[in-house]
Amino acid sequence: MAKYLLLLMVIFPLTLKAQMNSLSAKDLKAAIESKLVAVKGQFAVAFKSLDSPKLEVYIHEKDVFHAASTMKTPVMIEVFDQVKVGKFKLSDSILVKNEFKSIVDGSPYKMDISDDSAEEMYKKIGQWMTIRQLVYEMITVSSNMATNLLIDKVGASNVMNTMQEIGAKDMRILRGVEDQKAFDKGWNNTVTAYDLAIIFEKIARGQVVDRKSSEEMVQILKEQKFNDIIPLYLPKEVKIAHKTGFITSVRHDSAIIYLPDGRRYVLILLSKGLENPEAGVEALARVSEIIYEFMMDQLK
Template sequence: MLFRFLPLGLLICLACAQPSPSTLVEVEQIIQGRLNEVEGDFAVAFQSLDNPEEQLLMNAREEFHAASTMKTPVMLEVYKQAEAGELSLDDSVLVKNEFFSIVDSSAYSLSPDDDSYSKLYEQIGTKQSLRDLVYHMIISSSNLATNIVIEAVGAENATQTLRGLGANDIQVRRGVEDGKAYRQGLNNTTTAHDLMIMFKAIAEHRVVSAEASQAMIDILLDQRFNEMIPAQLPDDVRVAHKTGWITGLHHDSGIVYLPNGRSYVLVLLSKNLTDEDAGVQALADISKTIYDYVAK
């Protein structure tokens, strides 16, 4: 009855002024309660980059179809090979639309209608720098660029680089839209735990030089799809991340930088979503919960 007489604006402020969770136990309880409201399967991995012991893992070893999250390991492999002198980011690479299935080497092609970056198809037959292809593979999630880049560095090499970091479950097997491989269950797969390990290594400059690591982070900071991890965070928080989605599945994974210098890795995975919008909203809410805990 008391609130009946309060101005609407004050009511809204009172409703929003919930205390930030002060422990990871509270964070996990809030997250679990939020996920219980959505039909689907989820995994969460949080790792503070300021305190090695500050970590939260929920279903973090469960396997998920990687969708476009596999494009970050491919970028990492490009920069690793570039630093080893095996290729150059300035190499000119032919833009083509013919690829070969890992099942039987039969040819297949991609459709611009199913790609989030159709502009590259206008460049077929020309050459682009490997650097530009990697950039659009990440920020625009270009499938065509991804397949071209994977041919240049080798999917198996990306997997082995991650094995060297202790990411023992993630599998980068193939390019995008290899229908024969998909029908045989030969998919790119990941876990929240392994993506967390990879992003932590990138943030800490443990795979390539500090300069190359920062170049990758700068690309991730330009990400154009921001419906999950960054969606509810303040404008002065920077998120270097890569999303992924297919029917019934939405992921986001990356590094979050607070203006006070603190930072953390966050991985949010989902599958079997019956309401994809509700799933995306839940993941955005979880990101805000983690941020509130770190920023408290």
């Protein structure tokens, strides 16, 4: 029996690999769905090749999800947009403070270090940081404090207006992070896979703010430190510019993937209501692997 089980362990991954390599474009969606159906939760997927316009897959792409930290990419875009029109420079500085106002009633609230993935920011309270540094912290280590400082600077309503202009019509950026009063009222930042795909495609094509700004944003996104979803099972030579989002039963990743041969694709993976977040992350990482294998198979 032990030998039989060992044989299965060896054969099954090889069989799965062969199945992935034999997929046609019309099978890709079914392969993705079969991977997600085994996990209890709700999922959305948006996949689009930037080199083959007809090569795309959408699954529940218009469903609304809590944005979690995926909303930090729109905040970065608004920062670069306001820099372009001369409101401030990336080299300008902001005083780091831990006091923000709820959008519900203007009452003050503080960030909780235990809810933030960037604890080092709390050591900088009372110091000055450049806007460029804050953008980097907001994206690469998903600092909630940096996010709120930048939203105070550019205005949440301006972020949402810019998203509307870009074409992300169903995205809602209402507030900063950790505004508990707003959360209790259901006043949350929300996204769809479709809208995030629009944003990331336009960044990849140099069409957000301007080409120079888009390229700088890509470089920041490539420095992302949380790599347990889209990048997890991809080879190291694949470059990924992405932003994740995690809260409670929500796990997201949104990315531009750069293949070694120069081809690119956008991939958005959203989830909510996960009974087992770890299983959800694993399933999404495997979806990323399936799509990568599919893309590589196109060359054969």
